[in-house]
Amino acid sequence: MSWRTYDGPRALAYDIERAAPDEHVSDVRDVIVGQVAHAACNWVVDIGAGTGIWSERLARWLAVRVIAVEPSPGMLKVLTDKRLADVVAVRARGEALPVHDDVVGAAWLSTVVHHFDDLAAAAVEVARVLAPGGVVLVRSSFPDQQSGEVYPTRFFPSARTVATAFPTVGEVTAAFAAAGLGLRHRHTPMEVASPTRQHFLRRVKARADSLLQEVSDDEFAAGLQRVRQWVDAAPERPVLFRPDLLVYG
Numbered sequence: 001m002s003w004r005t006y007d008g009p010r011a012l013a014y015d016i017e018r019a020a021p022d023e024h025v026s027d028v029r030d031v032i033v034g035q036v037a038h039a040a041c042n043w044v045v046d047i048g049a050g051t052g053i054w055s056e057r058l059a060r061w062l063a064v065r066v067i068a069v070e071p072s073p074g075m076l077k078v079l080t081d082k083r084l085a086d087v088v089a090v091r092a093r094g095e096a097l098p099v100h101d102d103v104v105g106a107a108w109l110s111t112v113v114h115h116f117d118d119l120a121a122a123a124v125e126v127a128r129v130l131a132p133g134g135v136v137l138v139r140s141s142f143p144d145q146q147s148g149e150v151y152p153t154r155f156f157p158s159a160r161t162v163a164t165a166f167p168t169v170g171e172v173t174a175a176f177a178a179a180g181l182g183l184r185h186r187h188t189p190m191e192v193a194s195p196t197r198q199h200f201l202r203r204v205k206a207r208a209d210s211l212l213q214e215v216s217d218d219e220f221a222a223g224l225q226r227v228r229q230w231v232d233a234a235p236e237r238p239v240l241f242r243p244d245l246l247v248y249g
Contacts, residue, residue, distance in 0.1 A: 011074035013208035015051035020192065022057070027189030028245065029061055032108075032137060035185070035247050036062055039134050041105025045069060047094045047126070048112030052079035052087060058108060059086040067099060094122040099129040106130075110139040111243075114166040115210075119175045127179035136181060136248040144168040147244045151193065151200065152211045155230070156223040159211040169244065176248045185247040194239040197231040 022029060036044070041064055046055045049068035059066045068089045070076045079089045092098045094109075095118050107126045116122045126136055141147045143164045153160035167175075173183045194200035204212070204227050207220070215223065 010208055011051060011072070011078045013206040014075070015053065015078050017203045017206050017208045018050070018053050024192035024195075025057075025189075028139065028191060028243075029057070031187045031189055031245055031247075032058070033061055035135050035137060036106045039105040040131060041134070043067060043104045044106045044108060045097065045099055045104045045126075045129060046108045046110075047097070047122075048109060048115060049079060049089070050075050052082055052084055052089065054108060054110050055079070055087045055089075056082070056084050059084065062106075064105070067104070069094065069097060069099075093117075095125060097125045097129055101128055102131045104129050104131060105134045107134070107136045108139075109136070111141070113138060113140050113172055119167055119172070120178060123175040123179040123181070127176075127181050130181075130249075134249065135184070136176065138172060138246040138248070139243050140166070140172075140246075142166060142169045142172075142244055144170070145244055147188070147242055150211070150241070151239060152204065152209055155204075155226045156212065156215045156219060158215045158219055162211055162214045169246065172246065173248075181248040183246060184249050187245040187247070188242045189245055191241045191243065192238055193241040196236050197239060198235045200239045201227055201231045 041062060044058050044062060044064050045067045046058060047069050049055050049070045052068055055066045055068040065086045068079060068087050069092050070079060071091060071093045076089060076091050090098050094116050107130060113119060141150050143166050153163050194203060
C-alpha cells in the first residue's frame with residue numbers, strides 16, 4: 001500500500017481528529033520512556049510523522065530533538081506551521097531517510113508500516129540510521145491480532161477489506177530481522193481513542209482516517225448511520241483502543 005496524500009483541509013481534519021491529551025495515551029508514554037531511557041538518545045526520528053502529534057510528545061517526554069519525516073505536503077505544512085520546539089520537519093519517505101548513519105537513539109513508527117511501498121527497504125533504512133543500542137518502536141494495528149479490529153472497520157466493510165491487507169506482526173518482524181533488528185518486547189497499551197462515543201462520531205464525520213478514504217460516499221452514509229445507532233446505545237461511554245507496540249533492537 002502506498003503513502004496516502006493529504007491535502008490541506010484533510011490534514012487539518014486529521015490533526016484535530018488525532019489530537020489527545022497525555023492522559024489518553026499515558027500507557028504508551030510509559031512504554032516509550034521505559035524503552036528509550038536505556039538508549040543513548042539525543043535524537044529520535046518519527047517516520048510518517050503526519051502533523052507532528054507524536055513528534056511533539058516525543059520531544060517533550062524524552063527531552064530530545066526529533067526529526068519528523070513526512071512525505072505528504074499537506075501534512076507537512078500543518079506540522080511546520082506549528083513551529084514545534086525541538087522538532088525538525090523534513091519531507092521524505094521511510095524508504096529513503098535524509099538522516100546520517102548511526103545517529104538516532106530511537107525510531108518511532110506510529111500507524112505507518114502499512115503505508116510503505118517497500119517495508120523491507122524501510123526496515124533497512126531504519127537500521128542504518130539507528131545508533132548502537134538504539135531501539136525501534138512500531139505502534140500499529142495488525143490484521144492477525146486483536147488490534148486489527150479498529151473501530152472504523154466495524155461499520156465500513158471496505159475499510160475492513162483494506163485493513164486485512166495491512167502487514168502482519170510476523171511480516172514486520174521478518175523485515176526488521178532481515179535488517180538486523182530483532183523483536184525485544186511486545187506491548188498492548190490501553191489508549192482512549194475518543195473520550196465518548198459522541199466524540200467518536202464527530203471523528204468519523206471528519207473522514208480524516210485513511211481507512212475511510214477507501215469507502216464510497218454511499219457506503220460512508222450507510223456506515224455513518226450504523227455508527228449513530230451504536231452511539232445512541234451509550235453516547236457517553238469512552239472508546240478504548242489497544243494497539244500493538246513492538247520494540248525492535
